[in-house]
Ligand SMILES: C[C@](O)(CO)[C@H](O)COP(=O)(O)OP(=O)(O)OC[C@H]1O[C@@H](n2ccc(N)nc2=O)[C@H](O)[C@@H]1O
């Protein structure tokens with residue numbers, strides 16, 4: 001038996017860190033949403049019980065380090081599954097970009113194997129398992145738009161933002177999430193107004209969303225990598241309505257309401273950066 005699952009990228013419309021916890025993680029408040037740039041996960045079950053991973057991009061690990069492998073391994077061990085699986089990952093989401101590519105691959109693998117291995121688990125159960133793999137995996141299991149708290153694994157779904165375009169620009173560097181969080185000084189940051197962001201989304205106020213875009217990790221990454229700051233400045237200069245770095249970066253996204261302006265921002269950025277994508281937000285009715 002086979003099945004294919006889409007694994008979309010996420011962006012953080014806001015990301016606030018409340019405090020550093022005893023376990024080394026940060027207590028966060030994040031508003032996350034999916035965009036229609038996606039990896040594809042093809043799963044084929046195997047009678048020999050093995051888990052095999054193959055990835056379209058040779059530099060992504062194809063062993064136990066791959067988060068999709070970890071998802072399959074976790075399900076297999078936890079539910080004592082005798083079958084194995086061949087996982088083929090067609091990567092389209094840039095890697096180590098702040099777009100949760102690996103986390104989304106893991107979430108898609110959990111969902112696909114739930115069907116393939118007929119485990120009958122609910123989304124809530126898959127999300128709890130996902131949290132064992134990484135902080136972003138639970139959100140990726142549900143998709144849509146959500147408030148994520150705890151270390152990112154406590155998910156409360158909210159309305160989808162109004163339709164708009166999203167330009168993603170990724171400079172040619174990879175950023176370590178652990179390193180960025182390590183350099184964050186929670187005592188000194190200007191906090192995000194998460195409530196105002198939720199309210200803007202509930203009221204379908206595009207202007208309100210743009211006004212409340214805030215990511216406390218942005219200053220850290222911008223100080224470490226001037227090229228990320230440059231992309232942010234260019235995105236603003238070319239006229240995106242709202243601009244923010246996603247996650248721990250280095251991808252910067254720009255929200256654009258009108259298609260007429262989309263081309264100017266997209267073409268302008270192409271002059272500075274090779275990895276530029278024009279995508280849409282995924283509304284929960286689209287999935
Ligand atoms: C930056 C974000 O992508 C925003 O969505 C997430 O907060 C990070 O999610 P992720 O990549 O799934 O992160 P994980 O693999 O769970 O954690 C990587 C490292 O980031 C740091 N980390 C992560 C999440 C969190 N709430 N606090 C942290 O301090 C920890 O040092 C951890 O060892």
Ligand SMILES: Nc1ncnc2c1ncn2[C@@H]1O[C@H](COP(=O)(O)OP(=O)(O)OP(=O)(O)O)[C@@H](O)[C@H]1O
Pocket residue numbers: 060061065066067068089094095096097098099100101102103105106136174177247248249
């Ligand atoms: N399926 C996968 N796809 C991409 N990278 C993976 C995968 N599994 C493991 N990795 C490893 O994880 C690292 C981070 O990749 P990923 O693309 O998930 O980062 P990210 O977009 O910054 O994630 P996040 O936004 O959740 O912090 C990569 O350097 C890669 O070696």
